[in-house]
Structure formats: structure tokens, C-alpha cells
Amino acid sequence: MRSLSVVLFALLAGIGMVDTAMAAGGADVLQQQCSSCHALTKPADASLDRLWERKGPDLYYAGVKFNREWLEAWLQNPTTIRPGGVMYAKVVKASADKTADTIDASKLTAHIKLNKADAGAAADALMKLGTDLDLVQKGAFKNGAPGPMAKMLFSKLRGCSSCHSAKEGSGGQSGPELADAGSRLQPDFMVAYINNPQKFDPHIWMPTLGLTDADVQKLTGYLITLKTAEAK
The missing domain is CATH 1.10.760 (Cytochrome Bc1 Complex; Chain D, domain 2)
Structure with missing residues (x-):
């Protein structure tokens, strides 16, 4: 039936x-x-x-x-996008030596x-979902070249790497991995989300950083360069 x-x-x-x-x-x-x-x-x-x-x-x-x-x-x-699952606080546990947090993999569920x-x-x-909502401005990403400071914005200046990893084994685990961000995400979405994460998820823990548009463009330009090997 x-x-x-x-x-x-x-x-x-x-x-x-x-x-x-x-x-x-x-x-x-x-x-x-x-x-x-x-x-x-x-x-x-x-x-x-x-x-x-x-x-x-x-x-x-x-x-x-x-x-x-x-x-x-x-x-x-x-493949794994969120090392700590959809809610990091539910799966994290203190390491034996109390110096770092680790993820309890037994609490994670594999995707179908x-x-x-x-x-x-x-x-x-x-691809039809959300196209009728005022969330992302088409053409928001304007700068195709990330520039020499873009990687530093991610790794040091703006603290992105404390929650996100740009390559395997490097960076935080509480946010989605970004090693394939350029393959996975649309540039205009990246601009919108970096500018105002709470517009998408009102209580999401990612902070609104208050970056200048120039820095948002550079950071997005850097993320676009992060692609899986088969997508390069």
C-alpha cells in the first residue's frame, strides 16, 4: 500500500x-x-x-x-562533516589526563x-529548499582571489580554527569540518553565514564576528580554495 x-x-x-x-x-x-x-x-x-x-x-x-x-x-x-555530531556538548568528554576534550565516538550515528x-x-x-527565503543575497561574494591574509584570518586572527578544521587533524572539532568547503558550500551562502549565523539558526553558538566586508570576502575566498581531491 x-x-x-x-x-x-x-x-x-x-x-x-x-x-x-x-x-x-x-x-x-x-x-x-x-x-x-x-x-x-x-x-x-x-x-x-x-x-x-x-x-x-x-x-x-x-x-x-x-x-x-x-x-x-x-x-x-x-563522510564526516561534524566530528562532534550535531550537538558537540552531548558527545564530548574529558581526556584521561584532563588536558583536552575528546569525542565519544560511540554516541555518534552514521549517516544513511x-x-x-x-x-x-x-x-x-x-536544491529547491530555501530559494524562496530571504537568507542569502545573490552575488554577495564578489572577490574571487582570497589574498595573502585570508588564511591567517581563518587560522589566527579571527579564531575560526578553534572550532573548525581546514585540513584533517588540524583545528577544532565542535564545528563542521571545512576541508572541502569549496566543494560543499555556495560562496554567497558563506558570506551570509559568516556575517550573521543567527539569521539561519537563532541560538547557534557560532558568534557574529562583526567582520568588515573586505575581511568576509577574503575569508570566503580562502574557504573556496578548500576542496576535496576529486573536486580539484
Whole structure:
């Protein structure tokens, strides 16, 4: 028997309320495989409690955040993006010598893998999410060259490396790894998120740094250079 969600999407598609290409596959994959852990529409509850209890990062703005090619490939072969999971405080523990924090890997859950067809359909559907929201200004990233100070902004001057790693084994673990940021993220999204993380997640712990536009452009330009070997 077809699930109620599938029937509903079919009915809505028939009366022109849902994109039929999305209803035929991508929306079903998101509903069946992703919705239990990720918010696919902007949550009405913007409380800290919801942020604490969510099982995966919000995807309601995935279409203005991710690059589609990366999405399709990653969904077929997921790799670690958040070393400490979606909520670092839940999995971190003090090391035996009390000098550093370590991650309790037993508390982390592996992401599901999708086959090629489902990954492609899901990627297409995800790229539709958030495009109708006023979150990212198109053309916000203007400077294609990071400049000589850009890496230093990340590693030393602005403290990004205390939470994020730009290469394996180097940098903090409480935030998403950025070693493939240039493959994964859209430049305009990076500009918007660096400028105001709380616009996307009201209680997110990443600070608003108050950088000048010149520094945001340099930092984004540096992050764009960070790509996986197969994407270079």
C-alpha cells in the first residue's frame, strides 16, 4: 500500500500545488529518508530546546547552501562533516589526563547511504529548499582571489580554527569540518553565514564576528580554495 505522504504528494501535484518532478521522486526520498532527523521546512519552534534536541542540521535552506554536485556524491558515500555530531556538548568528554576534550565516538550515528537514483532525486529536491527565503543575497561574494591574509584570518586572527578544521587533524572539532568547503558550500551562502549565523539558526553558538566586508570576502575566498581531491 502506498504511504499517505506519497498519495498526498500525488494529489497535490495533480492540482498544480507541487512540482511534479519533485513529487515523483525527490520529495518522497526526503520525506522517507531525511525528515525524521532534518527540518525540511523552516521550524516554527526557534527555541534553544529544539536546537539541543534536533538529530541533524536543518535542511530547509539547503538550496542556497550546498552545491548540487557535492550533495549527490555525498549522499551516496557520506563522510564526516561534524566530528562532534550535531550537538558537540552531548558527545564530548574529558581526556584521561584532563588536558583536552575528546569525542565519544560511540554516541555518534552514521549517516544513511542512498543509491545513485535516490541521491540524484534527493539532491534535486534539496536544491529547491530555501530559494524562496530571504537568507542569502545573490552575488554577495564578489572577490574571487582570497589574498595573502585570508588564511591567517581563518587560522589566527579571527579564531575560526578553534572550532573548525581546514585540513584533517588540524583545528577544532565542535564545528563542521571545512576541508572541502569549496566543494560543499555556495560562496554567497558563506558570506551570509559568516556575517550573521543567527539569521539561519537563532541560538547557534557560532558568534557574529562583526567582520568588515573586505575581511568576509577574503575569508570566503580562502574557504573556496578548500576542496576535496576529486573536486580539484
